[in-house]
Amino acid sequence: MIFKFGIIFGLFLVHNVFADIVDTKQWKSKTPKSKDDLLNIQHRLQELLSESKKALVSIETSDGVGSGVIISEDGLVLTAAHVIGKTGQKINIRLINGKRIPAISLGGSEISDAGMVQITKKGKWPYSSIASMNKSSPGDWCFAIGHPGGFDKDRGVVVRLGRIISKTEDTIQSDSRLLGGDSGGPLFDFDGNVIAIHSRVSKEPDQNFHVPIECYHINWDFYKEKEILTFEKLQTKGFLGVACEKTKLGLQITNIVKGSAADNIGLKKNDILISLDGEILDSREELTILISSKQPDELVSLEYNRNDSQISIKVPLGARPEK
Amino acid sequence: MRIIFFYSVSIFLYLTINGEEDFNSSHSLLPEFRLNGKAVQKVFGKAKNIALDTTVRLLRNEKMIALGGIIHPEGYILTKASSCVGAREAETYDGKKYALKIKRRYEENDLAIYQLISDQNSFPSLNWEMENNVTEGSWVLAAYPSLEEIRIGVKSGNSRKIDREGGVMGVLLVTDRSTFRGVEVSEVVPQAAAFRAGLKEGDIITHADDRRVKNQDMLIKLIGKKDPGDVVKIKLIRENISKDFLVTLGHRSVTFDLFNRNLQMSGPVSKRKDNFSMILQHDLPLPREAMGGPLFNLEGNCIGFNIARVDRVTTYSLPSTLSKKLVDLYLKNITKL
Numbered sequence: 001m002i003f004k005f006g007i008i009f010g011l012f013l014v015h016n017v018f019a020d021i022v023d024t025k026q027w028k029s030k031t032p033k034s035k036d037d038l039l040n041i042q043h044r045l046q047e048l049l050s051e052s053k054k055a056l057v058s059i060e061t062s063d064g065v066g067s068g069v070i071i072s073e074d075g076l077v078l079t080a081a082h083v084i085g086k087t088g089q090k091i092n093i094r095l096i097n098g099k100r101i102p103a104i105s106l107g108g109s110e111i112s113d114a115g116m117v118q119i120t121k122k123g124k125w126p127y128s129s130i131a132s133m134n135k136s137s138p139g140d141w142c143f144a145i146g147h148p149g150g151f152d153k154d155r156g157v158v159v160r161l162g163r164i165i166s167k168t169e170d171t172i173q174s175d176s177r178l179l180g181g182d183s184g185g186p187l188f189d190f191d192g193n194v195i196a197i198h199s200r201v202s203k204e205p206d207q208n209f210h211v212p213i214e215c216y217h218i219n220w221d222f223y224k225e226k227e228i229l230t231f232e233k234l235q236t237k238g239f240l241g242v243a244c245e246k247t248k249l250g251l252q253i254t255n256i257v258k259g260s261a262a263d264n265i266g267l268k269k270n271d272i273l274i275s276l277d278g279e280i281l282d283s284r285e286e287l288t289i290l291i292s293s294k295q296p297d298e299l300v301s302l303e304y305n306r307n308d309s310q311i312s313i314k315v316p317l318g319a320r321p322e323k
Numbered sequence: 324m325r326i327i328f329f330y331s332v333s334i335f336l337y338l339t340i341n342g343e344e345d346f347n348s349s350h351s352l353l354p355e356f357r358l359n360g361k362a363v364q365k366v367f368g369k370a371k372n373i374a375l376d377t378t379v380r381l382l383r384n385e386k387m388i389a390l391g392g393i394i395h396p397e398g399y400i401l402t403k404a405s406s407c408v409g410a411r412e413a414e415t416y417d418g419k420k421y422a423l424k425i426k427r428r429y430e431e432n433d434l435a436i437y438q439l440i441s442d443q444n445s446f447p448s449l450n451w452e453m454e455n456n457v458t459e460g461s462w463v464l465a466a467y468p469s470l471e472e473i474r475i476g477v478k479s480g481n482s483r484k485i486d487r488e489g490g491v492m493g494v495l496l497v498t499d500r501s502t503f504r505g506v507e508v509s510e511v512v513p514q515a516a517a518f519r520a521g522l523k524e525g526d527i528i529t530h531a532d533d534r535r536v537k538n539q540d541m542l543i544k545l546i547g548k549k550d551p552g553d554v555v556k557i558k559l560i561r562e563n564i565s566k567d568f569l570v571t572l573g574h575r576s577v578t579f580d581l582f583n584r585n586l587q588m589s590g591p592v593s594k595r596k597d598n599f600s601m602i603l604q605h606d607l608p609l610p611r612e613a614m615g616g617p618l619f620n621l622e623g624n625c626i627g628f629n630i631a632r633v634d635r636v637t638t639y640s641l642p643s644t645l646s647k648k649l650v651d652l653y654l655k656n657i658t659k660l
Binding site: 031032033034035037038039042045046049138139148149154155156157158159160161162163164165166173175176177178179180181182201202203205206 | 351352354356357358359362363366367368458459460461462476477479480481483585588589590604606608621634635636637
């Protein structure tokens with residue numbers, strides 16, 4: 001078998017020299033073309049699986065059980081916001097050998113459903129590396145691991161293969177199927193890096209949603225240091241009144257809530273938001289997080305682009321309208 | 324546990340949804356290229372064709388109730404016994420229909436052998452994988468009920484024995500206060516067997532199937548011997564009046580599982596999904612009616628028979644080594660006759 005792989009790989013490389021294609025790995029090609037391609041995908045998955053499993057944890061809170069992944073030697077765990085619920089909760093995490101370790105919930109955000117947990121016991125923990133920004137895109141092969149239905153030592157970690165179906169700034173959709181208990185577990189790419197965290201599903205087998213790792217990168221300090229941002233909390237905080245979308249140009253306004261602070265100050269559809277109180281805006285979640293740290297009536301400085309000219313204004317925030 | 328996440332909580336986010344959908348559609352992977360898309364299925368070439376040719380649809384009153392696999396050219400098929408009660412007809416990949424005759428049932432692992440009634444002795448039959456070496460993450464595939472497509476996935480968890488679960492009523496009993504009259508119900512699990520039968524908190528159970536129950540242990544033992552689906556006659560005292568109820572027992576995993584929501588999001592699952600001497604777990608997205616069909620490896624050899632749809636991410640197969648033993652024994656006796 002090993003011999004066979006060698007030959008295939010060799011042939012593929014030669015082919016690439018002629019074709020001048022950058023991707024050299026079969027699992028990176030859009031769709032497998034032959035049985036050998038399939039074997040390569042399988043081989044790569046199995047190669048990554050044993051390592052990836054080691055950093056997987058089961059998270060036990062007073063409300064239920066989810067999954068998570070350790071991403072640093074000192075025990076920082078990425079999970080989903082809805083798994084931890086609130087900041088500062090004492091929780092147990094379980095390694096794949098079943099051993100329980102004390103931990104504490106940090107923060108996160110219900111907007112993207114990202115969350116963080118810190119193991120409180122000193123030690124050198126097995127961990128997975130995370131992908132950097134913008135490393136994953138639709139069509140990539142991926143695999144989900146987790147504890148669907150809860151920890152089960154006999155069954156072990158459950159793996160599901162799939163491909164990324166779509167990606168937006170706050171959601172990755174894949175056909176790696178998920179179930180309750182998987183929430184908070186990692187989605188890996190075929191380089192063995194965490195590209196997303198399992199979040200939610202709906203009925204169709206294709207409809208599995210994950211929090212992109214980009215959300216963590218953009219809001220790292222907020223998730224780690226501050227209280228979890230809940231929808232409930234949002235209701236009482238400052239409100240700007242824009243809906244926006246990440247485009248190539250930046251954070252572009254797609255809608256303005258009538259009578260809101262944004263409306264009053266004259267922000268318009270298609271304006272590109274650049275920064276808030278000097279903080280460059282990388283995603284709409286970041287914008288919401290920044291605004292929610294302010295009270296209604298508080299003044300913020302906003303920079304935006306309209307028709308290629310940059311405008312700086314002071315905006316008095318409003319209150320969020322009742323639903 | 325909250326699994327499905329609602330976006331409608333704030334106006335701010337609500338407004339962004341339209342934009343998100345547009346963004347999605349322009350950047351999404353076409354269904355054809357997804358894991359179970361046609362372009363990927365096509366690559367499974369020979370294995371795909373074998374799966375489709377050697378799998379049959381079992382019908383009851385024209386309705387498909389299970390799949391089966393052809394294990395002998397004379398039209399013998401192996402399937403999941405509890406799924407195909409009353410199956411009268413089978414349909415092969417070419418659309419031909421045959422009358423069915425039951426030959427043998429193996430309750431232990433929920434298997435059954437049927438035969439297609441026909442003069443034909445050259446049905447395409449499956450090849451067994453002799454080595455029991457399916458490693459985790461290996462490709463597996465099986466025919467989809469239409470017999471026009473396959474479903475693709477991987478071996479997703481450890482092979483293992485699945486213990487018997489026994490039936491449950493779905494009641495919690497008062498532990499510290501055993502009355503001499505019987506066993507008091509402290510809580511009725513919503514939507515579970517006892518709830519549907521009409522049992523209520525505070526009821527004092529005195530008899531189960533006409534046998535006097537004096538304490539918790541007696542009741543639990545009695546119920547535990549029965550299987551999900553069995554009917555138990557419960558006599559109880561409510562407000563000093565003796566009443567009779569018929570309780571159709573439920574599955575333990577469905578009744579007491581913390582993850583009840585998992586069943587809601589999974590769709591129909593197999594009734595029997597416990598008590599197997601060995602299973603191989605995989606992640607093929609197959610409906611309940613696809614149980615009883617064969618599971619194949621990349622070579623197109625049969626590595627198991629799908630025996631239970633457990634939930635949205637889990638299907639159990641009985642490994643070929645186990646099913647083949649029964650089949651060989653059966654076929655050997657046939658030849659002797």
